[in-house]
Amino acid sequence: MxxxxxxxxxxxxxxxxxxxxxxxxxxxxxxxxxxxxxxxxxxxxxxxxxxxxxxxxxxxxxxxxxxxxxxxxxxxxxxxxxxxxxxxxxxxxxxxxxxxxxxxxxxxxxxxxxxxxxKTEGNPEAEVADNPPSINRLTWEHIQKVLQEHDGNISATARALGMHRRTLQRKLQKRPVRR
Known part of the structure; x- marks a missing residue:
């Protein structure tokens, strides 16, 4: 090289x-x-x-x-x-x-x-989707946001979301939902 x-x-x-x-x-x-x-x-x-x-x-x-x-x-x-x-x-x-x-x-x-x-600059011509994300995608996004707010702590995230820790772990093991 x-x-x-x-x-x-x-x-x-x-x-x-x-x-x-x-x-x-x-x-x-x-x-x-x-x-x-x-x-x-x-x-x-x-x-x-x-x-x-x-x-x-x-x-x-x-x-x-x-x-x-x-x-x-x-x-x-x-x-x-x-x-x-x-x-x-x-x-x-x-x-x-x-x-x-x-x-x-x-x-x-x-x-x-x-x-x-x-790429050094943003694109103001970027395409904006016509259809909103699905409920499943919004749920995935919300879980990710709360998980991020709790520094990846599964137990704290589960408490914040009002769900059982194992339920949250199962949801996190799944692939993200498509738009």
Whole structure:
């Protein structure tokens, strides 16, 4: 690789996703490093000093939202895109507040990730949906917002929502409801 290649850090606990994205980004002339958890990600950030990073929102034992501020403390100019299969408005807003430059819902391809990393301005022409979200989607969004307000604490969130902790855990294990 050339010395001038941009450095990308991929932080995700899905080995296959990492492998596919790493190869695709290397084909696009990026210098890629991969981390599978928060500690490894922060160590690699110290060593690698990436200009770009993708960060999975939901790693196996930790939230990408907790890693994001630490990552940006180590490499303040790093452009971070949050990737997730568990999207919600609450986590998207928090990710941007914490310093992410973009937030993408999986599945994504390398071109979408690159476009999100390179995008520097908002789009006032962005399409606004004609139909409101379903009741199930609104419920999912509300649960995510309350969960975020309680720093991911399932018991505190269940109490705040007036539901049993196990019921909440079952709801959280399901994939997000489509719009």
């Amino acid at each position: 050339q010395d001038s290649a941009q450095r990308l850090l991929i932080i995700d606990d899905d080995d296959m996703f990492c492998h596919v994205l790493e190869r695709a980004m290397q084909r696009r002339s990026l210098d890629v490093a991969v981390a599978h958890d928060g500690l490894q990600a922060l160590e690699m950030a110290e060593r690698h000093q990436p200009e770009l990073a993708t960060l999975d929102l939901k790693l196996e034992h930790e939230s990408g939202l907790k890693i994001l501020p630490e990552l940006l403390r180590i490499v303040p100019d790093c452009r971070v895109v949050i990737l997730t299969g568990y999207s919600s408005i609450a986590t998207a807003v928090e990710a941007i507040k914490l310093g992410a430059v973009n937030y993408l819902c999986k599945p994504v391809d390398a071109d979408e990730v690159l476009a999100a990393l390179e």
